[in-house]
Amino acid sequence: MTPAKHGHGPSHPAARLYAQEVQNGQMSRREFLGRATALGVSVPAAYGLIGLDSRAEAASHGMTPRMGGTLRIQMDCRALKDPRTYDWAEMASEARGITEYLVEIHRDGTLHPVLLAGWSANADATEYTLNVRPGVKWNNGDDFTAQDVAANITGWCDASVEGNSMATRMAALVQDGQAAPGAVEVLDPLTVKLRLLTPDGTLMFGMGDYPAAIMHRDKIGTSVADHGIGTGAYMFEQFKVGEKVVLVKNPDHTYWGQAYLDRVEFLDYGTDPSAWLAGADADEFDMTYETVSDFIDIFTSLGWVESQVGTSATVIVRTNQEAEIDGTRPYADVRVRRALALAVDNAIPLELGISGRGIESNNNYQVAPGVHPDHAMIAPHRQNIEEARRLMDEAGMLDFEHELISIDDDYRKNTTDAVAAQLRDAGFKVKRTVMPGSTFWNDWTKYPFSSTNWSHRETGIQTLNLAYRSTAAWNETGFRSDAFDALLNAATAIADNTARQATMAKLEQMMVDEGVAIIPYFRALYRHAKEGLLGAEMHPKYEINIHKLGWA
Amino acid sequence: MALFILRRLGVMVASMLCMTFIVFALTNLPANLEKLAKTQAGTRMTDAQVQSWLARGGYAQPMLRRYGEWLGVVPGHAGDASAGETAGRCARAAMQAGLDRAPRYCGVLQGNWGYSTKFRAPVGQVIAERLARTGVLMFWAFAVMVPLALVIGVLAGMREGSATDRTLSTVSIASTSTPEYVSGVIFVVVFASSMVGLKWFSGSAKSAVDGITFHNFTLPVATIALYGLGYIARMTRASMAEVMTAQYIRTARLKGVGFRAIVLRHALRNALIAPFTIIMLQFPWLLTGVVIVEELFVYPGFGNALVEGAQNNDIELLMAVSVVAVVVVLITQLISDIGYALLNPRIRVT
Numbered sequence: 001m002t003p004a005k006h007g008h009g010p011s012h013p014a015a016r017l018y019a020q021e022v023q024n025g026q027m028s029r030r031e032f033l034g035r036a037t038a039l040g041v042s043v044p045a046a047y048g049l050i051g052l053d054s055r056a057e058a059a060s061h062g063m064t065p066r067m068g069g070t071l072r073i074q075m076d077c078r079a080l081k082d083p084r085t086y087d088w089a090e091m092a093s094e095a096r097g098i099t100e101y102l103v104e105i106h107r108d109g110t111l112h113p114v115l116l117a118g119w120s121a122n123a124d125a126t127e128y129t130l131n132v133r134p135g136v137k138w139n140n141g142d143d144f145t146a147q148d149v150a151a152n153i154t155g156w157c158d159a160s161v162e163g164n165s166m167a168t169r170m171a172a173l174v175q176d177g178q179a180a181p182g183a184v185e186v187l188d189p190l191t192v193k194l195r196l197l198t199p200d201g202t203l204m205f206g207m208g209d210y211p212a213a214i215m216h217r218d219k220i221g222t223s224v225a226d227h228g229i230g231t232g233a234y235m236f237e238q239f240k241v242g243e244k245v246v247l248v249k250n251p252d253h254t255y256w257g258q259a260y261l262d263r264v265e266f267l268d269y270g271t272d273p274s275a276w277l278a279g280a281d282a283d284e285f286d287m288t289y290e291t292v293s294d295f296i297d298i299f300t301s302l303g304w305v306e307s308q309v310g311t312s313a314t315v316i317v318r319t320n321q322e323a324e325i326d327g328t329r330p331y332a333d334v335r336v337r338r339a340l341a342l343a344v345d346n347a348i349p350l351e352l353g354i355s356g357r358g359i360e361s362n363n364n365y366q367v368a369p370g371v372h373p374d375h376a377m378i379a380p381h382r383q384n385i386e387e388a389r390r391l392m393d394e395a396g397m398l399d400f401e402h403e404l405i406s407i408d409d410d411y412r413k414n415t416t417d418a419v420a421a422q423l424r425d426a427g428f429k430v431k432r433t434v435m436p437g438s439t440f441w442n443d444w445t446k447y448p449f450s451s452t453n454w455s456h457r458e459t460g461i462q463t464l465n466l467a468y469r470s471t472a473a474w475n476e477t478g479f480r481s482d483a484f485d486a487l488l489n490a491a492t493a494i495a496d497n498t499a500r501q502a503t504m505a506k507l508e509q510m511m512v513d514e515g516v517a518i519i520p521y522f523r524a525l526y527r528h529a530k531e532g533l534l535g536a537e538m539h540p541k542y543e544i545n546i547h548k549l550g551w552a
Numbered sequence: 553m554a555l556f557i558l559r560r561l562g563v564m565v566a567s568m569l570c571m572t573f574i575v576f577a578l579t580n581l582p583a584n585l586e587k588l589a590k591t592q593a594g595t596r597m598t599d600a601q602v603q604s605w606l607a608r609g610g611y612a613q614p615m616l617r618r619y620g621e622w623l624g625v626v627p628g629h630a631g632d633a634s635a636g637e638t639a640g641r642c643a644r645a646a647m648q649a650g651l652d653r654a655p656r657y658c659g660v661l662q663g664n665w666g667y668s669t670k671f672r673a674p675v676g677q678v679i680a681e682r683l684a685r686t687g688v689l690m691f692w693a694f695a696v697m698v699p700l701a702l703v704i705g706v707l708a709g710m711r712e713g714s715a716t717d718r719t720l721s722t723v724s725i726a727s728t729s730t731p732e733y734v735s736g737v738i739f740v741v742v743f744a745s746s747m748v749g750l751k752w753f754s755g756s757a758k759s760a761v762d763g764i765t766f767h768n769f770t771l772p773v774a775t776i777a778l779y780g781l782g783y784i785a786r787m788t789r790a791s792m793a794e795v796m797t798a799q800y801i802r803t804a805r806l807k808g809v810g811f812r813a814i815v816l817r818h819a820l821r822n823a824l825i826a827p828f829t830i831i832m833l834q835f836p837w838l839l840t841g842v843v844i845v846e847e848l849f850v851y852p853g854f855g856n857a858l859v860e861g862a863q864n865n866d867i868e869l870l871m872a873v874s875v876v877a878v879v880v881v882l883i884t885q886l887i888s889d890i891g892y893a894l895l896n897p898r899i900r901v902t
Contacts, residue, residue, distance in 0.1 A: 079672045087595045162601035163594025225672070241671045242860055243761070243852045267758060268850075274740075275850050278755030281746055282768070302746055436863070441595045442587050473598055 012039040013123055019049040031373030034109035034458060038204045040120035040128075043110055065534045065550020070263040073544065074276050075289035077268040079241045080225040083213035084156060085163035089455075090289065092210035093544040094266060095224050097234030097247045097259075098139075099213040102130070102149065103204055107309055107539055109373075109458060111204055115144065115214055115231065117190075125201045128194040129187075138216055139253040140229050146186045151217040153194070154179045161221065168466060168473070169206030172196040199493045205458045210541060233259035233547060242268055247546060260550030271437065273410065280304070280528075287529040287536050289544070293355060293410045296526045304528040307537040311456035311525055312368035312463065314361070315353065315415045317344075317404070318517035322478035323448035330402075331448060331478075335395040337515030340402075342388035343426035344419055346381055346520035353415030358523040364515070365508040366467065367460030368522040374460045374491075376505035378512070385426045392428065401429040405450035407440040411523075416451040419518060445476040452476060456525075456540040461491050461500070464507060468516065479516045557886065564882040568875055575874045576619050579867045585611055588865040592669055622666065622871065624659020660875075666868030670860050675872045678857060683876065686846070686853035688764065689772060690838050697777035698784065698831060705788020705827065710815050712793040721789065728782025732841070736775040736848045743771060757849040772849040776842065780834050784827055791826040795819045825895045832888035836881040 015036040021027040027035075029050065036046040076090050083099065086092055102116045113119070117133040136144035156166035157179035167174055173183040173196060185193045196203070206212065215222065216229045224230055225239055233255035238246040245266040249259065267285055269275045273295045279285055280302060291299050291306075300306045319331035319340065331337055341364050350360050362369050363381040392398050402423065406416035413434055420430045444452060457463045466472055469488055470480030484507065491503040511517070527538035535548040578584070588611070589602045597605070606612050620626030628642035642658040658664045665675040708720040727735075742748050744755030754768040795801065796819055804814050843855035854876070861869040893899050 079670070081593070085594045162605050163597050165594075239672075240852075241673075242856075269756070269758065270847065270850055272847075275756065275848070278740055278744060279758060279850065281744055281751065282754035282756045282759070284754075284756055284759055439587065442583070442590060444595075 012036070012041055012121060014125075015039050015041045015046070015049060022050045027373070028370075030109050034111070034373055035201070037111040038121075038201060039125070040118065040204075042118065043112060046110070063534060063552055065260040065552060067260055067550075068262050069260070069551045070265070071261050071287065071533070071546070071549055071551075072265045072267055072285040073287045073289065074269050074279060074285045075266045075544070076271070077241055077243060077245045077266055080223045080239075082161065082164075082221050082223060083215060084158075084161060084166045084211050084221075086211040086213075087163065087165070089210050089542040092213060093289075093542070093546075094245050095213060095230070096232065096544065097264065097546040098228060098230035098232040098236070099215060099224050100231050101208060101212055102214060103208045104543075104545070105205065105208040105458065105541070107537060109540075111208060115149075119204065121201075125199045125203075126196045128196070128203060130192040130194065132190045132192065133256065134190055136231055136256045137254065138229055138231055139235070139250055140216070142216065144231055145189045146192045147189075148214065148217045149192045150184050150186045151220055152212075152214050153184050153192070155215075155220040156212065157183070166206070166209075166211050169209060169212075169462075170203070171465075172198050172200035172203060198489075201494075202459050202462055202492075205462065210543070231256070233257070234264070237263075244268060257547060259547045261546060264546045264549070271409065286533060288527055290538070290542060291526045291528045293414075296357065296528075299528040303531070305531055305533075305536075307527050307529070308524050309538045309540050310359065310371055311523060311540040312366075312371045312460075313454065313456045313523045313525065313540075314366065314368070314519055314521060315349075315412055315451055315453045315523075316366065316517045316519045317349075317416060317419045317449075317451045318477045319449050319515075320445070320447060320476060320478040321480075323446060325403075325448055330397065330400060333395045333397070334513075334515055335391040336397050338513075339388040339392040339395070339397075339515075340423065340428075341381075341512075341515045341518050342384045342391070343428065344422045344518050344520065345383035346518075348422060349415045349418040349520035352418040354411050354521065354523055357526070358521045360521050361519050363508065363512050364517060364519045365511040366454065366463050366517070366519050367504060367508055371456075371522060372458075372460035372463075374500045374504050376501040376508060378505050378508050381512070383422075388426050398427070399429065401431055402449050403431045403433055405433045405435060405440075405447045407451075408434045408436050412451055412453055415520065419451075419520070445474065447476075460504060461488070464488060465492065468511070477516050479514060481510070481514070484510055553890075556889075560882065560886050560889075564878065567882065568878045571874050571878050572622075572871050573619060575870055576622065576867070577615065579865055579870055580611075580615050580618070584865045588669065588867065591864045620659075622659050622868070624657050624661035624664070626659075627656045628658045665872050668861070668866050668869040670864040670866040670869060671857075675868050678869060679854075679872050679876060682852065682854045682857045685761065685851065686839070686842055686855065689769075689776070689842060689845075689851065689853060690835075692764075692769065692773045693776040693780070693838065694831075694834075696773055697780045697834075700777070701781045701784035702788055702824070702827065704781070704785040706792050706815070706820065706823065708785070709789035709792025709823065710796055710811075710819070712796065717789070720785070724782035724785040724789070726782070727778050728780075728786065730778065732775050732779055732844045733848065735778050736771070736845060739771045739775055740848075755849070757851040760851060772845050772851060775845050775848075776838065779841070780838070784830055784834070787830045788823065788827045792819065792823040795823040798822075821895070825892065828891055828895060829888050832884045832891070835884040836877070839877065839880050 018027060018032050018035050022029060022032045032050060033046055037043060078088050078090050080091055080095055101114050103111050104114050105111055115133050115136060117131045119128055119130045121128050130149060132146050132149055138144055156170045157174045158164060159167040159174060159177035173179055173194065175197065180197055183195050187193050219227060219229055228235055233249055234247040235250040237248045238244060247264045249262055269279050273292055276288060277295060277298060319337055321332050323331060346360050350356055350358060363378060367375045369375050404416060404420050406413050420432050423430045465488055466474055468475060468479055468484065470485050487503055487507050491500055491507060494500040494503060525538050529536035532552045534550050534552055585606055586602050589605045590597055593605050617626055621628050642655055668675050668678050671678050704720050704724060708717045711717060740755040743750055743752045753770045755771060757768050757772045760768045801814060801819060804818050839854065842853060843859055846853045846855040847859060857869065858873050861873060
C-alpha cells in the first residue's frame with residue numbers, strides 16, 4: 001500500500017506544537033506520530049515536522065512480496081455478524097480481505113488512510129473533514145462514495161443496536177442513542193463533514209478499530225458472510241465456523257489497491273496451544289495468530305520467525321464495589337481494596353503470569369507507560385504487607401474469605417494464581433475459582449472479585465472512558481465517581497498532550513487511591529511465522545490484513 | 553421377530569421424546585438462554601439487550617410451545633413480518649428452500665432440524681457432515697481394534713495360565729486402563745513432536761478432513777483403538793477360557809482332533825458370542841468417547857460438534873445430537889440382540 005498524502009493544506013497547528021514537544025524531548029517519536037496523524041497530518045509530513053525522512057518508516061516494511069501463493073494461518077474461525085457488534089478481532093481479520101476500513105493503525109501507532117484519501121481536523125478537534133478515496137468500487141459494481149461513509153458512521157452511532165461497541169467510540173457524535181442531527185453531513189460525493197458535540201482527538205483511532213469495517217450503504221447491520229459485498233480484493237470460498245475460512249482473490253472485481261496472495265486459509269485449532277504446536281509440527285499452517293507463554297520459545301526453537309510488539313493489553317484483577325455476597329458488599333470499603341493492592345508486588349504476576357513478557361505497570365492504573373502517548377508518571381506502586389494487613393484489620397475483614405475468579409486458560413489463570421498466592425502470603429484467605437471460557441464471560445462484569453483481560457487501545461483516555469466511567473457498559477469495577485467522570489470529560493476534551501497529561505495524572509492517582517483494581521503489567525504480544533512470509537509481524541490489535549501479506 | 557423389532561422402534565421413539573425434552577428443558581434454562589444471546593450478539597451485552605435479543609428471536613415464549621415448534625406440532629414463530637424480521641425458524645426454512653411464503657409448521661416432523669447458532673448452518677447439514685467424519689474415524693478404529701482384540705483374546709484364552717496368556721493379559725489390562733487423554737498425549741509427544749524428533753506421524757488430524765493419510769490418521773485411530781482393545785480382548789479371553797473347559801472340547805480332544813482344529817472349528821464360534829455384545833456396546837461408547845480424541849487431534853467430527861454445541865448452548869444442534877445418540881444406542885442394541893440369537897440358537901428373540 002502506498003501511504004498517500006492525507007493532509008490537505010498546511011499542517012494542523014496542534015501537530016506543530018507536538019513537533020516542538022518532540023524537539024524539546026517532552027514527547028516520544030512514537031507518541032508524536034500517533035497524535036499528529038490522528039489530526040490529519042500525512043505520515044511523510046509528520047516525519048518531516050520532526051526532521052525525519054519517512055523512508056525511515058518505509059524501511060521497516062521491508063521488501064515487496066511476490067504475486068501469488070497460498071498462506072495458511074492458525075486462528076479461531078468465528079462466525080461473522082454485524083461488524084459493529086464484532087467482539088473478537090479474529091472476526092475482523094476473517095473479513096478484512098473483503099470489508100475494508102476508512103483508516104488503519106500501523107504497528108508504530110500511526111494512522112494511515114485506506115478507504116479515505118485523507119482527513120483533517122480543525123484546531124480544537126470538533127470538526128473533521130473526511131476525503132473519500134476516489135476510484136474505489138464495491139465488488140457488486142457500485143461506486144464507493146461519501147454516502148457509504150456517512151451511512152456507516154450514522155450506523156456506528158446507533159446505540160440501540162445490541163452489542164454495538166462503535167457507539168462508545170463515536171460518543172462525541174451521539175445524542176440520545178443516535179447520531180446527533182447535523183453531526184454527519186455529506187458535502188459532495190467525495191467529502192463528509194463530522195461535527196462533534198464535544199472535542200475528541202481520538203475519533204480517527206476509533207475508525208481504525210476492528211468493529212469499524214465499512215459496509216455497503218444498503219447493507220448496514222448485516223453480516224458480510226451473508227452477501228460478500230465489500231471493497232476488498234478477496235471473496236470467501238469456504239466459511240466453516242470453528243473449522244476453516246478460505247478466501248481467494250475475487251476474479252470479477254478490480255481492486256483499487258494491491259494484493260499479493262491468491263489464497264488465504266484460516267484454520268481453527270481450538271484454544272489449546274499444544275494443538276497449535278502439533279499443527280505446526282505437522283506443517284499444517286504457516287503463521288500463528290498469537291503465540292502465548294512457553295510456546296513462544298518452543299515456536300522460535302522450531303525455526304519460526306518471532307515478532308513482538310509492546311501494547312497496553314493487560315490483565316486486571318479487580319473487585320466489584322457493588323457486588324453483594326450474602327447481603328453485604330465486601331468491596332465497597334476502600335480499605336479492603338487498598339489492602340488487596342498493597343499486598344501484591346506487581347513484578348510477581350509479570351514473572352509468573354506471563355514469564356516476564358511485558359513491562360511492569362508503574363502503579364495500579366490502566367494507562368501504559370511507554371505505549372500510551374498520554375501516560376503521566378506518578379509515584380510508583382510499592383508492596384507493603386504491614387499496611388495491607390493493618391487496613392484489612394481496620395475494615396474488620398481479616399477473616400473474610402475472598403473468592404477470586406478467573407478464566408481457565410494459560411496466562412490469565414497463572415496471573416490470577418500469582419496474585420492469589422501473594423494475598424495468601426499476606427495472611428488473607430483466598431479461594432480460587434477457575435471457570436471455563438464458555439461460561440466465564442456470561443457474568444464477567446458482576447463477579448465480586450475476578451480477573452479480566454483488556455485489549456490494547458491507542459490512548460490511555462480511551463481505556464479509562466471504556467472501563468471506568470460510571471455509565472460505561474464495560475464498567476466491571478462498580479467504581480462510579482462523579483469526580484472521576486468530571487476529570488474524564490475534561491481530559492477527553494483536551495487536545496493538547498501536555499495539558500492532558502496533567503489531568504491524566506489526577507485520574508491515575510484517583511484510581512490508585514481508590515484501589516479500583518490491581519493492574520500488574522502490560523503485555524507484549526508475540527506471533528510466529530515461517531521464514532519468507534512478509535507483512536506478518538504482530539500488531540498491537542492482532543490485526544491481520546491479508547492484502548498486505550505475501551511470500552518473498 | 554417383526555413384532556420384536558416394531559416394539560423396539562416404539563421404545564426408540566419414546567426414548568427420543570423423553571431425551572429431547574430433557575435436553576430442551578436444560579438448554580432453555582434462563583442462564584443458558586443468556587449464554588446463547590451473549591455468544592450470538594456480543595459477549596459484553598447488557599441485561600436489557602439480552603432480553604430484547606431473546607424476545608426478537610422467539611426465545612421468550614413458553615418452553616412447551618417452543619418444544620412443540622421444534623417438534624413441528626405447533627405453528628412456528630414467524631417474527632414480526634411487518635417489521636421485516638426473518639428471525640423465525642419457519643422463515644429461515646423457507647429462505648433455505650427458496651419458498652416465497654414461510655410454511656406454518658417447520659419442525660423435525662417436517663424434516664427441518666433447525667439451525668445451528670454456533671456453526672451458522674442448518675443442523676441437518678452439520679450433523680451429516682460431522683457424523684460422516686466420525687464414521688470414518690470409527691470405521692478405522694474398529695477395523696484395527698476388533699480383529700486385533702479377538703486374536704489377542706483367543707490366543708490368551710485358549711491356554712489359560714500359560715506364559716502367552718499372562719503376557720497378553722498384562723498388555724490388555726495396561727491398554728484398557730490407559731485413558732485416551734493419557735495415551736493420546738504420549739503418542740503425540742513420542743511420535744509427532746519435534747521434542748523427541750521421530751515425527752513419524754502428525755499430531756493433528758485437521759488435514760484428514762481433506763483426505764485421510766497414514767500420516768495424519770494413525771495417531772487418532774491408534775488412541776481410540778488402544779483403549780477398546782484391551783477391554784474386548786479381556787472379554788474374549790474370559791469367554792474363550794470358559795469354552796475351552798467345556799465337555800465337548802474335551803470329547804473332541806479325546807477323539808484326537810488337533811488343537812488348531814479344536815480352537816478354530818469348535819471353540820471359536822461359541823467363544824465369540826459374548827464379545828459380540830461387547831463390540832456392539834462399543835459403538836455408542838465410541839460415539840461419545842471420540843469427544844476427547846477429536847478435541848486432542850483437532851478433528852472436527854461429531855464429538856467436536858457436541859463440545860462446541862454445549863459450550864455455546866446451541867439448542868437445536870444439541871437436540872439433534874441427542875436424537876442421534878438415542879438412535880445409535882438403540883439400533884446397536886437391536887442388532888446385538890438379533891445377532892445374539894443368530895449366533896446362539898438356544899436364544900430366541902420374542
